Amino acid sequence: MTASEQKTKFKRKLTGTVVSDKSDKSIVVKVQRRFRHPRYLKFVTKSKKYHAHDESNTAKIGDTVTIIESRPYSKLKRWLLDSVR
Secondary structure, three states: OOHHHHHHOOOOEEEEEEEEOOOOOEEEEEEEEEEEOOOOOOEEEEEEEEEEEOOOOOOOOOOEEEEEEOOOOOOOOOEEEEEEO
């Protein structure tokens, strides 16, 4: 393994939907996860929004994207756009 592969090996990847692209070089991605409630055994859907860096402004509202962990770009942005589906 090279040094660059070791650095990127343990970065988390998330898939979600773009809900905002108004800022320059930034997007907001809504990531949903489903899990079974421990007591009531029903499936629950929770969502969370992540601010991600989009250098070339390629993602638009409604696109399904993959984001990865990265260095802090600003106060809120700690994720980087990996790919647009």
